[in-house]
Amino acid sequence: MIDKPDIDERMLAAEVAAAWSVDVTHLAFMPVGLDGHAWAYRVETSDGGRYFLKVRRGDFTPAAVLLPSFLRAQGLRQVVAPLDHGGAGRGYGDYRLLLYPFHDGGSLWGRGLTDRQWIEYGEFLGRLHRVTPSAEVAAVLPAETYRSSAGERLRTLGGQAATSEVLGAFWKRYGDALHRLAETVDDLASRVTPGQHVICHADIHPGNLIADGDGPLHVVDWDAPILAPRERDLMFVYSADFGDHPVDRRRAELFRAGYGAVELDRALLSYYRSERHLDDVAVFLGSILDPGASAESRANDLHWLTRIADAVADPGYRP
Numbered sequence: 001m002i003d004k005p006d007i008d009e010r011m012l013a014a015e016v017a018a019a020w021s022v023d024v025t026h027l028a029f030m031p032v033g034l035d036g037h038a039w040a041y042r043v044e045t046s047d048g049g050r051y052f053l054k055v056r057r058g059d060f061t062p063a064a065v066l067l068p069s070f071l072r073a074q075g076l077r078q079v080v081a082p083l084d085h086g087g088a089g090r091g092y093g094d095y096r097l098l099l100y101p102f103h104d105g106g107s108l109w110g111r112g113l114t115d116r117q118w119i120e121y122g123e124f125l126g127r128l129h130r131v132t133p134s135a136e137v138a139a140v141l142p143a144e145t146y147r148s149s150a151g152e153r154l155r156t157l158g159g160q161a162a163t164s165e166v167l168g169a170f171w172k173r174y175g176d177a178l179h180r181l182a183e184t185v186d187d188l189a190s191r192v193t194p195g196q197h198v199i200c201h202a203d204i205h206p207g208n209l210i211a212d213g214d215g216p217l218h219v220v221d222w223d224a225p226i227l228a229p230r231e232r233d234l235m236f237v238y239s240a241d242f243g244d245h246p247v248d249r250r251r252a253e254l255f256r257a258g259y260g261a262v263e264l265d266r267a268l269l270s271y272y273r274s275e276r277h278l279d280d281v282a283v284f285l286g287s288i289l290d291p292g293a294s295a296e297s298r299a300n301d302l303h304w305l306t307r308i309a310d311a312v313a314d315p316g317y318r319p
Contacts, residue, residue: 003296005055009041019097024045034284063142063225064224078120083099110244114214133227142226144197164289170302173309177313200230206243235273
């Protein structure tokens with residue numbers, strides 16, 4: 001979220017210091033991410049430590065807290081897990097807090113992965129998809145149902161968008177195409193053949209991969225993991241929608257060198273791609289229509305919304 005939350009940062013720094021027994025010397029807001037219910041801060045401490053603080057309005061899911069630490073214990077060193085705090089994060093008024101190690105380099109959305117990192121990307125997802133969850137983790141991981149609420153949210157928000165000063169012109173141009181997308185998602189959901197469930201990150205695009213130069217990958221944002229067919233994650237690899245340097249033939253070969261041979265279910269890939277587009281559209285519509293959103297936040301969300309709508313409205317669009 002690029003708009004700051006209504007939080008006293010001095011009090012927030014004191015809360016972090018008390019919760020994790022660190023001497024906080026600096027706390028800086030980071031305008032990153034598109035989740036309208038989560039905010040990020042960089043935390044620095046007197047001993048030279050640096051941390052990433054995630055602030056969420058409402059609760060973190062149990063899986064978001066438990067799974068990353070479990071995966072690191074299985075040897076998946078790329079996983080960035082929160083520092084221990086009782087399994088639910090630190091309560092702070094209407095918010096919950098999680099503190100993570102800070103990693104340099106920034107996300108790979110804009111600059112893309114190196115050849116070595118494409119192989120590591122494949123190795124990581126291959127290992128993730130082979131992990132058997134413990135009973136404790138399996139109990140808190142949701143399972144795929146192929147029932148999306150995005151279509152209904154789009155239909156509700158579309159009526160508001162059509163009469164909105166900010167979105168009226170957008171909806172006039174793209175509304176029909178987005179309604180067709182909702183119908184496509186419903187149709188694909190009715191025809192998919194459910195696949196074997198594995199642990200999926202569920203948002204593993206290059207924006208959630210951090211690396212310093214050609215260094216090792218760090219996988220962040222484990223907010224919504226799920227038990228689902230592997231295509232739930234592989235959609236981000238084989239779609240051209242995620243990142244400024246998407247997969248091509250050579251990059252696909254590098255990824256497969258790490259992941260291993262796999263026979264993809266194209267119907268599942270199509271469902272997941274179209275459902276993600278639809279869900280993102282509904283999220284961005286809701287954010288833009290939020291009366292509390294700043295002009296900067298609305299402009300940012302409208303940029304991403306239009307990018308998706310242009311793709312969906314293209315006559316050649318095939319999820």
